[in-house]
Structures are given as structure tokens and as C-alpha cells.
Amino acid sequence: MQNAKDTFYVTLQSRLAVINPTRTIVLRGMDRPGMLVEENELPSAVVPLNSFRLQWTGLQVNSEGPLPMVTMECSIQYATDGTTGNGGMDRGRLLAGMDAELASALGTEPQMAGKKIIQRQVQTL
Amino acid sequence: MSDLVNRGSAALRAADVLLRAMGGRSVMLRIPAPAAADVTEQLGIATPAFQDMPLKPVVFRKAWATVDENKAAKWEMLVSASAVEGVVGSLKYDSASALFASAFGVLSDDELLEIESATEEQAFGQPYVYRLVLRAPLVQMV
Numbered sequence: 001m002q003n004a005k006d007t008f009y010v011t012l013q014s015r016l017a018v019i020n021p022t023r024t025i026v027l028r029g030m031d032r033p034g035m036l037v038e039e040n041e042l043p044s045a046v047v048p049l050n051s052f053r054l055q056w057t058g059l060q061v062n063s064e065g066p067l068p069m070v071t072m073e074c075s076i077q078y079a080t081d082g083t084t085g086n087g088g089m090d091r092g093r094l095l096a097g098m099d100a101e102l103a104s105a106l107g108t109e110p111q112m113a114g115k116k117i118i119q120r121q122v123q124t125l
Numbered sequence: 126m127s128d129l130v131n132r133g134s135a136a137l138r139a140a141d142v143l144l145r146a147m148g149g150r151s152v153m154l155r156i157p158a159p160a161a162a163d164v165t166e167q168l169g170i171a172t173p174a175f176q177d178m179p180l181k182p183v184v185f186r187k188a189w190a191t192v193d194e195n196k197a198a199k200w201e202m203l204v205s206a207s208a209v210e211g212v213v214g215s216l217k218y219d220s221a222s223a224l225f226a227s228a229f230g231v232l233s234d235d236e237l238l239e240i241e242s243a244t245e246e247q248a249f250g251q252p253y254v255y256r257l258v259l260r261a262p263l264v265q266m267v
Binding site: 006009010013027028029030032036037039040042043044045 | 157158159160161162166167168169173227229239241260
């Protein structure tokens, strides 16, 4: 499942980088798109703001079918303090912007390639 | 102006003497190497190298930790500004705050303590001591 986790992160990060190239974070001197997987970073009590933090929170295995079906759950957390120059009064708007970016990245096609193939088979029948 | 600089450096030297007189000891500041340009570290495949830089003299304000219920134990450590300036200069950091922000923790008696906050005390516009609040290591579970 590690490959699935890696692919999900890299895909989502590249989509977000296209949607809003200015959303970046600096981690250990490296400027990169504003998304990280918490389990792959140095443990810290500090919550990075204005970036998306991925946590893998659940794993289920369904072995009733001919092949086991593994389902993973990913939690995406993000927060902002607003702009310092505005006294933080714009934090609601900035959070709404992050909501829109994430919704756009998750809604970008294709979401379920397997489902499309099934639909195509049905149409040929 | 030069009078102010002299007074500032006098405070720095006085702080050094006081820290040594109070049993100034040595700790190591653990600093991770800059992140790699590729995604291997972001995916947890590669891990960064760490560099331990000595900080001396330092003093823990209390011999025991402050422990609140359901919270990590905390220590307060005073570090000589001359020691911090030495590390900032040798590693080419912009400032002490940038150094402490990028540090992974403080190694004290083989225990890695996380830096919760770092503040400086100034005299005549020049820092003479840094106050670090350290906390017990986080449980590294995912």
C-alpha cells in the first residue's frame, strides 16, 4: 500500500502546485509546494500554517472477494492565521481559498479509473 | 554609539561569566541537513543527515522539569549569546531565530529535547543570553 500512499501524495501535490503555484512552504531550507505527509517529516509540535498536512488514519482489508480489497483513509488538515498585516481578520477568506484549492485538486479527473473502464464495458455490451 | 556597543559586549561577557559560575555545561544543538531537491525525503524513502553543534556555556534554570498533567515535561535553558553567535556564523544562518527554528532539538545527556520556543534577552541592543524552552521528546508514532 505504500505505493498507493506515495502516488496519492505526489499526484495531489502536483495538482495543487498547478492550481496555486504561490502556495509553498519552506522546510529545512527547501521551498516546495504547500503539502506534506506528517509521517514522513521530522516530528514537531509546531503546526505548519497555510499548507496541507496529510495523515493516513485508517486501513481496512476486505477479503470476501476473489482478491483482498484494501481501503485506506487519509485525513487532510490545514489551518491559517490570516495575514499579519491585516491583523488576521482575513483568515476566513484565506481558509475558504484553501477549501477551494483542495476541492479543485480532489475533484480533478480522473478520480476512479476503474469505474470508467466498467462503464465502457457496459456500453459495448 | 561605540559606548553602547561596549556596554552591550560587557553584558555579553558578564552573562558568560555568570553562566560559567552557575555550573555552565555543554549541550549539543542537533541540526538537520538542508532538504533534498527530489521527493525521496518527502516520501520518507531517504532521511536527512544531522549535524551536532556544541553550545557552551548553558545552564538549566531548574534542576527538575516542569510537569503539567497530560503534557510533556519542560525545561528552561539559558544559552550564552556568544555560543549562539559562533554557531550562527559558522553555519551561515541569517539569525539565531532561523537557527533555532531549523534545529531538530537539543541533545542533553543523550536525550533529545525539542525546542518549543527561543527568546533573547538584550542589553543596549545586543543579545547577551538566549532562553530556550525545551520539552520532552514527542512520541514518534504515526
